Amino acid sequence: MGDDCWLLPGVIVAAECTLGERVRLQPGVVIGSDGFGYEFVDGRHAKIPRIGTVVIGNDVEIGANSALDRARFSKTSVGDGSKIDNLVQIAHNVEIGIHCIVCAQVGISGSTTIDGFVIVGGQAGLAGHLTVHRGAKIDGQAGVNSDVATGAFVKGSPCLPYQLEQRINVLRQKLPELFRRVDALESQFGDSVQEKTSA
Numbered sequence: 001m002g003d004d005c006w007l008l009p010g011v012i013v014a015a016e017c018t019l020g021e022r023v024r025l026q027p028g029v030v031i032g033s034d035g036f037g038y039e040f041v042d043g044r045h046a047k048i049p050r051i052g053t054v055v056i057g058n059d060v061e062i063g064a065n066s067a068l069d070r071a072r073f074s075k076t077s078v079g080d081g082s083k084i085d086n087l088v089q090i091a092h093n094v095e096i097g098i099h100c101i102v103c104a105q106v107g108i109s110g111s112t113t114i115d116g117f118v119i120v121g122g123q124a125g126l127a128g129h130l131t132v133h134r135g136a137k138i139d140g141q142a143g144v145n146s147d148v149a150t151g152a153f154v155k156g157s158p159c160l161p162y163q164l165e166q167r168i169n170v171l172r173q174k175l176p177e178l179f180r181r182v183d184a185l186e187s188q189f190g191d192s193v194q195e196k197t198s199a
Contacts, residue, residue, distance in 0.1 A: 001013070001018075002022070002058065003021045003022070004021060004022045005019055005025075009027055010027045010029075011027065011028070011029045011030075011031075012029070014031060014032030014070065015032070016032070016070075017031045017054040018053065018055045018056065020056055020058035021058045022059050023056055023059070023060050025061075025062050026065075027064045028066075029062050029064065029065070029068075031062075032054045032068070032069075032070045033067050034050050034070065035050045035072075035092040035110075050069065050092055051073060052073050052074050052075055052093070053074075053075050053076070054077070055075050056077075057077070057078055057098070059080055060078050060079075061083045062084045062088075063087070063088065066085075066086060066088040066089070067088075068090045069090065069092045071093045072093060076090065076091075076095070077094075077096065079096055079097045079098035079116065083101050083102070085103045085106075086105075087105045088105070088106045088107075089108065090108050091107075091108060091109050091110040091128070092111070093111040094110065094114070095114065097114055100114055101118075102120045103121050103122040103140070106121075106123065106124050106125070108120075108126045109129075111128050112126050114131075115132060115133050115135075115150075117134055118133075119136075119138065120132075121138055121140030121142065122140045122141070123140055124138045124139070125157075127144060130144065130147050131147045132144070133151075134151070136148045136151060136153070137154070137162075138159070139159075141157065142154055142159045143156070145158050146158075
């Protein structure tokens with residue numbers, strides 16, 4: 001553990017995990033939990049042990065009741081200056097770069113890489129084995145299932161570029177009226193259209 005770390009009651013830092021300097025851990029944070037990994041063997045779910053570690057950089061703050069799972073073999077890591085909100089789940093082998101912001105109730109699946117200066121909005125979910133590149137922004141409740149480009153701003157589930165998803169949201173609100181208009185057109189012209197099509 002580095003100098004001037006601030007650990008509130010209920011914090012657990014498991015064996016072999018490393019904290020940098022000036023790390024602040026809010027109540028209930030768990031660093032180095034075994035994680036969630038199973039293999040179906042002989043008709044049952046067998047635990048896959050995690051023998052790696054967690055490495056937390058300098059000036060990192062982690063909010064209450066967040067969990068950072070240890071890596072399967074190497075390390076789960078959080079870079080210098082990153083801030084993680086309450087109730088965040090960070091799975092095995094996740095790498096979070098420097099000066100990132102991860103808001104409440106985010107879930108990051110295993111072996112995902114988040115480059116530096118990324119912002120992840122609350123309740124966003126990230127699938128495993130993908131990369132969020134430097135400076136990207138992920139809107140709240142977004143579902144990320146593929147890589148996010150440098151500087152991109154994404155929204156929705158599955159996520160799309162922010163402006164495109166905004167336009168789709170506007171159009172989605174017009175769907176009931178569109179269906180009413182189509183029904184009215186079919187009622188008015190349906191028989192004649194069908195006759196011409198049959199001919």
